[in-house]
Structure formats: C-alpha cells, structure tokens
Amino acid sequence: MNTVAYNVEKNNNLKVAKENVDASRAYRYRLYPDSKRQKEIDEQIELARLLYNKLLEKAKAEYQKTKSFEIKKANFNRFLKEAISENREYNRLYSQTRQNVFVRLQRAYQNFFRRVKEKKAGKKAKIGFPRFKAKGRYTSITYPQFGFRIDREKKCHMLRMSKIGGVKIELHRSIEGAIKTMTIKKEAGDYYAVFSTVSEIVPPKVRDTNPIGIDMGLNTFAMLSDGRKITKPNFAKKAEKHIARWQRIVARREKGSKRRDRAKLKLEREWQTVNNQSNDFVFKAVGDLLVTGYTSFAVEGLRIPNMLKNHRLARSIQNASWSRFIQVLSSKAEEAGMGITVVDPMNTSQTCSECGQKHAMSLSDWTFSCDCGYSADRDINAARNILNRATAGHAGSHARGDSATTVQQESQVGSLKREHTPYEVSTISNVEEAHTL
Ligand SMILES: [Zn+2]
Known part of the structure; x- marks a missing residue:
C-alpha cells in the first residue's frame, strides 16, 4: 500500500x-x-x-x-x-x-x-x-x-x-x-x-438495529432496501448536454489553435461545474441518510471495468457521483459511530433476495419475480441483496452479528484502493481525466 x-x-x-x-x-x-x-x-x-x-x-x-x-x-x-x-x-x-x-x-x-x-x-x-x-x-x-x-x-x-x-x-x-x-x-x-x-474521540458504536442496503439504482440515484429512494439529481443530464457540445467543438477545431484551447477551457469549466454540483448533491444526500434512523449501511462497490467500458457520459457522471457518495457516506457514518460495508456488486440484480436463486434479468425488466413467489422492483431486490451480503448470509457471507466479520469489512472500506480490490471507489476526477484532455 x-x-x-x-x-x-x-x-x-x-x-x-x-x-x-x-x-x-x-x-x-x-x-x-x-x-x-x-x-x-x-x-x-x-x-x-x-x-x-x-x-x-x-x-x-x-x-x-x-x-x-x-x-x-x-x-x-x-x-x-x-x-x-x-x-x-x-x-x-x-x-x-x-x-x-x-x-x-x-x-x-x-x-x-x-x-x-x-x-x-x-x-x-x-x-x-x-x-x-x-x-x-x-x-x-x-x-x-x-x-x-x-x-x-x-x-x-x-x-x-x-x-x-x-x-x-x-x-x-x-x-x-x-x-x-x-x-x-x-x-x-x-x-x-x-x-x-x-485527536479522535471514538464515537460510541451505534447498536446495529436498523441496517439498510443501498443499490445504485437503474432509475434512481439510489434505491434503499426498504423501498425508499434517492432520486437522480437533474444536473447530470444538463451537464451531459453542455459537455457533449463542447467536446464536439473541441474535436472540430484545429489542433494547436487558440480557438481550440479556448474551447478546451470551456469544456474543463463544464466538468468543474458538474464536479461541484455532484459534491453538493452527495453531501446533502448523505446528510439526509444519516438522520433517517438507519444504524448501518451496505453499499455496492463500483466495477471499474464496466465503468470504463461504458462511454455514456451521463452514466459516467453518475458513477463518479456514486463513488463520491460512498466516500462521504463512509466517512460520515463512521464519524457517527455507524458501520458501513462495501459489498461485491456481482449479480445483485439477478439474485432473488428471498431465496437466493438466480434469474437472468435484462435492463428492461423492471420487476424481479422468482418461482419462490417473491416479486419486487428490480432495484429494491438488488438493495436487499446488498444488505444480505453485508449481514445475514446468502452468498456465503457470515451471519448477522458476527463482529469479527463486521470489523474486517469495515476496515476494508477504509482501505479501498485501486490496486487491492476488484471494485473500487473512484473520484470524479477520473472521469474528468477520461473525458477532457
Ligand atoms: Zn426466490
């Protein structure tokens, strides 16, 4: 490290x-x-x-x-x-x-x-x-x-x-x-x-009576396992338009020309704006979450390979906001004495959160239904899987209340690093780098 x-x-x-x-x-x-x-x-x-x-x-x-x-x-x-x-x-x-x-x-x-x-x-x-x-x-x-x-x-x-x-x-x-x-x-x-x-005053650990799973929703910014949601901020759409416009202009202008430099600067500004907006949004969303009465949080890590494959601008902006969200939530939750676990995002949408069976789901399937009789909004099902992975065991995880596991997972949050985990927290500047210069 x-x-x-x-x-x-x-x-x-x-x-x-x-x-x-x-x-x-x-x-x-x-x-x-x-x-x-x-x-x-x-x-x-x-x-x-x-x-x-x-x-x-x-x-x-x-x-x-x-x-x-x-x-x-x-x-x-x-x-x-x-x-x-x-x-x-x-x-x-x-x-x-x-x-x-x-x-x-x-x-x-x-x-x-x-x-x-x-x-x-x-x-x-x-x-x-x-x-x-x-x-x-x-x-x-x-x-x-x-x-x-x-x-x-x-x-x-x-x-x-x-x-x-x-x-x-x-x-x-x-x-x-x-x-x-x-x-x-x-x-x-x-x-x-x-x-x-x-000097750190260790906050008293909050008794974990009301853990919540949070899925990076397809249709929302985040879906909570109890069905609440954080709606998508609208700045990403607007930013996408502006950024795409300036990207086109930069591409059109002659390399090395003053006009191209000016357009590049404009483009950079657009990224800065969306970066700031994303920050404001994330701080507010986390602030709201912390006063809702939850006692610990389970979130899914972001799969970077997927993110890189996905060139859609709005999506990468959302991914970056999601990363930032995990960072801020981790820090603020721990400050408040609450645990946070980042779980492997693999198959959270395809697995039944009730019985553990897997079903193929296409992006157009809005509802998850299983033979066992369970049926729910796809994002709620995913959020429940995320919660399951962090607490009681479906995907081979440990039973709720196993404190050793909790500590281990928490420290994993603290050490989320590019080279050490398959899914990681990136910052919006990754996106900036990928798209500006
Ligand atoms: Zn089932």
Missing part, C-alpha cells in the same frame, strides 16, 4: 492514543509546487479573495436595504449563488473551498458583533467592520476535510488537491489525529500546507 494513512477520506481510521479530550493541533509543512502548480495555487487564492470581497459587497448592499447587520446563513448562500452566476470563474474553486470563503466572512461578522457587544458592555474595543481584502491580505485557501490526500511516492510525498493537482510536500513529522481542515498558505513566496487535527 503506497498511500499514507492520513488519506482524508479515511482519516477516521486513524487510531491515536485515546484520551477523551478534544485536542486540536496544527501541523505545518513546506510545499514545493512546480511553476505550473504555483500558478494554480496563486490563481485559486486570488479567486477566493475576489469572492470574499464580492460576498462582502453583497452583504453591505443588503445592509443598505435592510439596515440590519444581522445576516443569516441563507443570505450568504444566496450571495454565493449570485456571485457564481455573475462570474462563472468562481466555479474553478473547489466547492468546499468556496464554501469556506463565506465561513471566513461569517466569522469576520461574528467578531464584529462580539466587539460591538463588548463595547456596549463598557470594554475598550476597537470596532472594526469586516473589510475588503486587498491583494496580499488574503493568502490562503482552506479545504474542509475533503478534496485532498497525501500519497507516498518513490522518493517523496505528494499532496494532491482538487483543482490544483499534485504538489511535493515535506512531511518531516507524521500527522496524528483526525484531519479536520487543510489550508494552503502562501507566505513570502513560499507555500505551506497546514493541517488542523482533532
């Missing part, structure tokens, strides 16, 4: 000496970006600064209208949406990083209110209203928990970041605890990564 253990997607598997204290620490490492990545980082920081100022401008305008400094999160969300629709460049920021820009502005506002209060209480306090950031006064971007990982390569470690790429990092000491955020900083022309961590 050539990935360092603090791959963020699985940072909950980091085991550190447990004292039940919430000790946060920061680790700072020097980065050595090549000139291309330097430019990329500089651009990202600059974009974040412009966005910060744009949001502040909107917040100030809001004050002119309402005469109230109190600004709700919903307003900031609206400002963010407006800013993006006014300038699509902001889509080049990783969605979570973008989110962090307004978190910073919110913090500036909170500090402002605190100082106002202090002043009212008679304390000496300088009331500084949140200010626009001049160039050089906004020097970092933050990845909150996702969008980056560290790989060990032959001679060095590489920090890989969404929207920026790989940068050599000097890991002079190892990171302990769960990584909460990662900030890229530029100081006097040098680049640093600062990881803030919290």
Whole structure:
C-alpha cells in the first residue's frame, strides 16, 4: 500500500492514543509546487479573495436595504449563488473551498458583533467592520476535510488537491489525529500546507438495529432496501448536454489553435461545474441518510471495468457521483459511530433476495419475480441483496452479528484502493481525466 494513512477520506481510521479530550493541533509543512502548480495555487487564492470581497459587497448592499447587520446563513448562500452566476470563474474553486470563503466572512461578522457587544458592555474595543481584502491580505485557501490526500511516492510525498493537482510536500513529522481542515498558505513566496487535527474521540458504536442496503439504482440515484429512494439529481443530464457540445467543438477545431484551447477551457469549466454540483448533491444526500434512523449501511462497490467500458457520459457522471457518495457516506457514518460495508456488486440484480436463486434479468425488466413467489422492483431486490451480503448470509457471507466479520469489512472500506480490490471507489476526477484532455 503506497498511500499514507492520513488519506482524508479515511482519516477516521486513524487510531491515536485515546484520551477523551478534544485536542486540536496544527501541523505545518513546506510545499514545493512546480511553476505550473504555483500558478494554480496563486490563481485559486486570488479567486477566493475576489469572492470574499464580492460576498462582502453583497452583504453591505443588503445592509443598505435592510439596515440590519444581522445576516443569516441563507443570505450568504444566496450571495454565493449570485456571485457564481455573475462570474462563472468562481466555479474553478473547489466547492468546499468556496464554501469556506463565506465561513471566513461569517466569522469576520461574528467578531464584529462580539466587539460591538463588548463595547456596549463598557470594554475598550476597537470596532472594526469586516473589510475588503486587498491583494496580499488574503493568502490562503482552506479545504474542509475533503478534496485532498497525501500519497507516498518513490522518493517523496505528494499532496494532491482538487483543482490544483499534485504538489511535493515535506512531511518531516507524521500527522496524528483526525484531519479536520487543510489550508494552503502562501507566505513570502513560499507555500505551506497546514493541517488542523482533532485527536479522535471514538464515537460510541451505534447498536446495529436498523441496517439498510443501498443499490445504485437503474432509475434512481439510489434505491434503499426498504423501498425508499434517492432520486437522480437533474444536473447530470444538463451537464451531459453542455459537455457533449463542447467536446464536439473541441474535436472540430484545429489542433494547436487558440480557438481550440479556448474551447478546451470551456469544456474543463463544464466538468468543474458538474464536479461541484455532484459534491453538493452527495453531501446533502448523505446528510439526509444519516438522520433517517438507519444504524448501518451496505453499499455496492463500483466495477471499474464496466465503468470504463461504458462511454455514456451521463452514466459516467453518475458513477463518479456514486463513488463520491460512498466516500462521504463512509466517512460520515463512521464519524457517527455507524458501520458501513462495501459489498461485491456481482449479480445483485439477478439474485432473488428471498431465496437466493438466480434469474437472468435484462435492463428492461423492471420487476424481479422468482418461482419462490417473491416479486419486487428490480432495484429494491438488488438493495436487499446488498444488505444480505453485508449481514445475514446468502452468498456465503457470515451471519448477522458476527463482529469479527463486521470489523474486517469495515476496515476494508477504509482501505479501498485501486490496486487491492476488484471494485473500487473512484473520484470524479477520473472521469474528468477520461473525458477532457
Ligand atoms: Zn426466490
């Protein structure tokens, strides 16, 4: 295994000496970006600064209208949406990083209110209203928990970041605890990564009384074994149209020409947009799932060979979202003390979830019916098989409650890696790579 253990997607598997204290620490490492990545980082920081100022401008305008400094999160969300629709460049920021820009502005506002209060209480306090950031006064971007990982390569470690790429990092000491955020900083022309961590407080394991199986549906984004579903997001369809259009344009234009480069850039932007939308969708879907009352999750791994064979754009976008969904669900479920198992997706649609018999199913068969009398929506049957594989035994799996099995399967989730499992979690950037350049 050539990935360092603090791959963020699985940072909950980091085991550190447990004292039940919430000790946060920061680790700072020097980065050595090549000139291309330097430019990329500089651009990202600059974009974040412009966005910060744009949001502040909107917040100030809001004050002119309402005469109230109190600004709700919903307003900031609206400002963010407006800013993006006014300038699509902001889509080049990783969605979570973008989110962090307004978190910073919110913090500036909170500090402002605190100082106002202090002043009212008679304390000496300088009331500084949140200010626009001049160039050089906004020097970092933050990845909150996702969008980056560290790989060990032959001679060095590489920090890989969404929207920026790989940068050599000097890991002079190892990171302990769960990584909460990662900030890229530029100081006097040098680049640093600062990881803030919290020593892990092991969440109490939730008693597994209500496990649920989740199938990547044919007609839905996901079908749950109890018949609930997560409907397909509509962005994939729209994105497919836009992307296909720009792909055609790129293909048409002369190689090496300026016009082709411009079209390529447009195409890249379209991918970035869908990437961000996918992220937002996945975080929301996982958030909803976690508060529904389920106590553990069984999901199917994605078969990469199938995915590569399948050139349909909408499908690959959905596959990438599915991978992301598994990553986020794994991390969030474990944080909440719930188990998650990724099972082999082989034949989940063809097997009867009631008696285990196999039946050929074509993609047009919407209902699964078996001689044993069982009949159900094909996706529900598949979701039940996924749940069966994770818990009680049909396909030779172990009985429910076998804790050794559970632990083993859980740690398998933590170590889903390209080279080690037949089905794996890919990221949307795989799709980007496959389709853009
Ligand atoms: Zn049957």
